[in-house]
Amino acid sequence: xxxxxxxxxxxxxxxYLIASRKGGEALLIDPVFENCxxxxxxLDELDLKLVKAADTHCHADHITGLGKLRDITRxxxxxxxxxxxxxxxxxxxxxxxxxxxxxxLGVLYTPGHTxxxxxxxxxxxxxxxxxxxxxxxxxxxxxxxxxxAAYDSIFKKLLLYPDETLIYPGHDYKGDTVSTIGEERxxxxxxxxxxAEEYAxxxxxxxxxxxxxxxxxxxxxxxxxxxxTRDPDILAATxxxxxxxxKHGSKNFLFIDLRETKERTRDGSIPGALHIPYxxxxxxxxxxxxxxxxxxxxxxxxLFFCAxxxxxxxxxxxxxxxxxxxxxxxxxxxxxxxxxxGQIEVIN
Amino acid sequence: xxxxxxxxxxxxxxxYLIASRKGGEALLIDPVFENCxxxxxxLDELDLKLVKAADTHCHADHITGLGKLRDITRxxxxxxxxxxxxxxxxxxxxxxxxxxxxxxLGVLYTPGHTxxxxxxxxxxxxxxxxxxxxxxxxxxxxxxxxxxAAYDSIFKKLLLYPDETLIYPGHDYKGDTVSTIGEERxxxxxxxxxxAEEYAxxxxxxxxxxxxxxxxxxxxxxxxxxxxTRDPDILAATxxxxxxxxKHGSKNFLFIDLRETKERTRDGSIPGALHIPYxxxxxxxxxxxxxxxxxxxxxxxxLFFCAxxxxxxxxxxxxxxxxxxxxxxxxxxxxxxxxxxGQIEVIN
Numbered sequence: 290x291x292x293x294x295x296x297x298x299x300x301x302x303x304x305y306l307i308a309s310r311k312g313g314e315a316l317l318i319d320p321v322f323e324n325c326x327x328x329x330x331x332l333d334e335l336d337l338k339l340v341k342a343a344d345t346h347c348h349a350d351h352i353t354g355l356g357k358l359r360d361i362t363r364x365x366x367x368x369x370x371x372x373x374x375x376x377x378x379x380x381x382x383x384x385x386x387x388x389x390x391x392x393x394l395g396v397l398y399t400p401g402h403t404x405x406x407x408x409x410x411x412x413x414x415x416x417x418x419x420x421x422x423x424x425x426x427x428x429x430x431x432x433x434x435x436x437x438a439a440y441d442s443i444f445k446k447l448l449l450y451p452d453e454t455l456i457y458p459g460h461d462y463k464g465d466t467v468s469t470i471g472e473e474r475x476x477x478x479x480x481x482x483x484x485a486e487e488y489a490x491x492x493x494x495x496x497x498x499x500x501x502x503x504x505x506x507x508x509x510x511x512x513x514x515x516x517x518t519r520d521p522d523i524l525a526a527t528x529x530x531x532x533x534x535x536k537h538g539s540k541n542f543l544f545i546d547l548r549e550t551k552e553r554t555r556d557g558s559i560p561g562a563l564h565i566p567y568x569x570x571x572x573x574x575x576x577x578x579x580x581x582x583x584x585x586x587x588x589x590x591x592l593f594f595c596a597x598x599x600x601x602x603x604x605x606x607x608x609x610x611x612x613x614x615x616x617x618x619x620x621x622x623x624x625x626x627x628x629x630x631g632q633i634e635v636i637n
Numbered sequence: 638x639x640x641x642x643x644x645x646x647x648x649x650x651x652x653y654l655i656a657s658r659k660g661g662e663a664l665l666i667d668p669v670f671e672n673c674x675x676x677x678x679x680l681d682e683l684d685l686k687l688v689k690a691a692d693t694h695c696h697a698d699h700i701t702g703l704g705k706l707r708d709i710t711r712x713x714x715x716x717x718x719x720x721x722x723x724x725x726x727x728x729x730x731x732x733x734x735x736x737x738x739x740x741x742l743g744v745l746y747t748p749g750h751t752x753x754x755x756x757x758x759x760x761x762x763x764x765x766x767x768x769x770x771x772x773x774x775x776x777x778x779x780x781x782x783x784x785x786a787a788y789d790s791i792f793k794k795l796l797l798y799p800d801e802t803l804i805y806p807g808h809d810y811k812g813d814t815v816s817t818i819g820e821e822r823x824x825x826x827x828x829x830x831x832x833a834e835e836y837a838x839x840x841x842x843x844x845x846x847x848x849x850x851x852x853x854x855x856x857x858x859x860x861x862x863x864x865x866t867r868d869p870d871i872l873a874a875t876x877x878x879x880x881x882x883x884k885h886g887s888k889n890f891l892f893i894d895l896r897e898t899k900e901r902t903r904d905g906s907i908p909g910a911l912h913i914p915y916x917x918x919x920x921x922x923x924x925x926x927x928x929x930x931x932x933x934x935x936x937x938x939x940l941f942f943c944a945x946x947x948x949x950x951x952x953x954x955x956x957x958x959x960x961x962x963x964x965x966x967x968x969x970x971x972x973x974x975x976x977x978x979g980q981i982e983v984i985n
Binding site: 293294295296297298324327334335463464465466467472475476 | 641642643644645646672675682683811812813814815820823824
C-alpha cells in the first residue's frame with residue numbers, strides 16, 4: 290500500500306493519501322484547500338489517479354480541498370450522509386464502504402465533535418477525524434457537537450476495536466503522528482471517565498476560544514467549490530424529476546446510472562437504466578467507447594443520473610467535451626426520483 | 638514493530654522510536670532535548686525499556702536528548718565513529734549494526750552535511766538524518782560539510798537502495814512525513830544533476846543563514862550531559878591504562894567487558910575478561926545475580942571496561958548502588974588500552 294500522512298502547519302491538520310499501488314487509484318482523506326497543488330504534484334509523481342476525496346466531517350479550522358480537487362481531477366467527493374455540505378457526490382452511511390482499487394474503507398458514524406463526523410476504517414487502522422485525537426478528543430461545543438454523543442461514538446464504537454489498531458487523527462498539535470486504540474484507551478486523559486455524564490462535564494468546561502478560521506471555514510466548507518449544476522450550459526440540459534418520469538420508458542431515451550455498485554445494491558435503481566460507474570465514464574465516452582458508439586449510431590438521447598445530481602452534472606460536461614451532445618442529466622439525482630415516488634427496482 | 642515518528646515543532650526535527658514489541662527494548666533516533674519528558678512518558682505508556690539513543694550526526698539546530706536520556710534511563714548513547722561529540726558510549730562504523738531485541742539497524746557512513754553524518758538502515762526503510770531530506774538535502778556549509786562528499790553519500794550509497802525503500806528524514810519543513818528512494822531519485826530537485834561538480838555548484842550557492850540555534854546547539858551537542866567520568870566518587874575508583882596493565886592477570890582481579898558482542902568481534906578484547914554486556918549488568922548486580930555473588934563470595938576486585946570508558950563509569954555507579962563496592966573502571970576504555978599496546982585477543 291502507498292500511504293502518506295501529510296501535515297498542514299497552519300491548521301495542524303493531517304491529510305492522508307492512500308493507494309494500493311503506483312499507477313493505481315488514490316483516495317485523499319481530509320485534504321486542505323491550500324495544499325491541493327502539493328497533493329496534485331505528489332499524485333503525479335506517484336503516477337496515481339485521484340478517484341475519491343473524502344472529508345471526515347465539515348471542518349471549522351481549515352477550508353476543505355474537496356471542491357478544488359473535484360474541479361481539477363473530477364474525483365468523486367465523499368462525505369457522510371448526515372452532512373449539510375451541499376456538493377457531495379457520494380454520501381456514505383455507517384456500514385457502507387469507500388472503495389478504490391484493491392482498498393476498501395469501512396464507514397462508522399461517530400457524531401459528537403459535529404453531527405456529521407464519520408470515521409473511516411481499514412483492517413489495521415482507523416482515520417478518526419476529530420472524534421478521537423492522540424491523547425485528546427475533538428471539542429463538542431459547535432456545529433451541533435454533543436459530548437454525550439461523542440462519548441457513545443468513542444466508547445461504544447471506536448474503543449471496541451483491538452488495542453493494536455492504529456489511530457490516524459485529523460489533527461495533532463504536539464508533534465505526534467500516530468497512536469493506537471490501546472494507548473488511547475489507557476492513557477488518553479479525557480477517556481479516564483466512567484460515564485457519559487462525567488465526559489460531558491469535562492467537555493462542557495473546556496472554555497476554548499472558537500477556531501481562528503471558523504467564520505470563514507464553515508461557510509466555505511458548507512458550499513464547496515464551483516456549483517456546476519447551476520452552470521447555464523448544464524441547466525439547459527437538466528431534466529427535473531417529473532419530466533424525467535414522462536421520458537422514462539420512451540424509445541431512444543436511455544437512463545444511465547453513474548453510481549457505484551454498492552450504492553445501487555443499497556438503494557435500488559431506476560428500471561432499465563444502464564450502469565456506468567462515474568470513474569469509468571471517460572473511457573466509455575471517447576471515440577470508439579461504448580457510450581460514444583451507442584449515442585452516435587442510434588441517435589439515442591441519454592439521461593445521466595447519480596445519487597444527488599452532482600456526478601451527473603460533471604458527466605454532462607464530460608460528454609460535451611467528448612462530442613456527445615445528446616445528453617441530459619437528472620436534477621437532484623436518484624434521491625429526488627425516489628422522493629417523488631419514481632418507479633424503482635431492487636438491484637442484487 | 639512499534640514505530641513512532643515524533644515531530645519537534647521548534648526545529649522541525651523528526652525523532653523516531655523503534656521497538657519490536659510492547660514490553661521490549663527500545664531505540665530512539667535523533668531525540669530532542671526539550672522533548673525527553675514526552676519520550677519518557679511514551680516509553681512508560683508503551684511499557685518499553687530505552688536501551689539505546691542514537692544521533693545521526695552532531696545537530697546544529699537543536700540540542701540532542703542523548704545526554705538527558707542516558708542520565709535518566711542509563712541507555713547506551715550511540716553515534717558514528719567520526720563524531721567529535723565527547724560522551725558517546727558506543728561509536729559505530731559503516732557495516733556495524735545498532736541492535737535492540739529482534740531489531741537490527743545497519744550503519745552507513747554518509748558524510749557531506751557534516752563529517753560525522755551516518756544513516757541507519759532497516760530492511761524496508763532508511764533513517765537518513767540530514768543527508769537526504771524529502772525533496773531536499775542537508776546543507777553542506779558548516780561542521781566540515783562538503784558537497785562533493787554529500788554527492789557521493791547520496792548517489793553512491795543511498796540511491797543504490799531499491800526505489801520502494803522508505804526514507805525517514807531528520808527534518809521536514811513542509812508537512813511531509815515519509816518518502817521513498819525512488820521518489821527522491823526522480824523528483825528531488827537537487828538530485829537532478831549529472832556530476833558531483835554540478836551538485837556542489839548548487840550547494841555552494843544556497844546562501845542560507847546559519848541555523849538560529851547553531852551557536853548554542855553545536856557546543857551543547859559536542860559535550861552532552863553530565864560527564865560522569867569526572868565525578869569525584871567515580872574518579873576515586875578509576876584505573877589508568879598503565880595501572881590496569883599491572884593488575885591484568887592478577888589473582889582476584891577480574892576484568893569485565895561491558896561492550897556488545899559485535900564490538901568485541903570487530904575489535905577484540907582484553908584476554909581473560911568476562912563478558913557482561915552493559916544492558917545485562919543491572920540484572921547481574923542485584924542480590925542473587927552472578928556478579929553480586931562472585932564479588933561477595935570471593936572477595937574479588939572487578940574492573941569494568943567498555944569502548945571509551947563511559948559505559949564503565951555508569952557501571953561503576955550502578956555497582957555502588959547495588960552494594961558492590963570493590964569495583965573500579967578503566968579510564969578511556971578499550972580504545973586507551975589498545976592505544977597503549979595493551980595485550981589483546983581476537984574474539985570469534
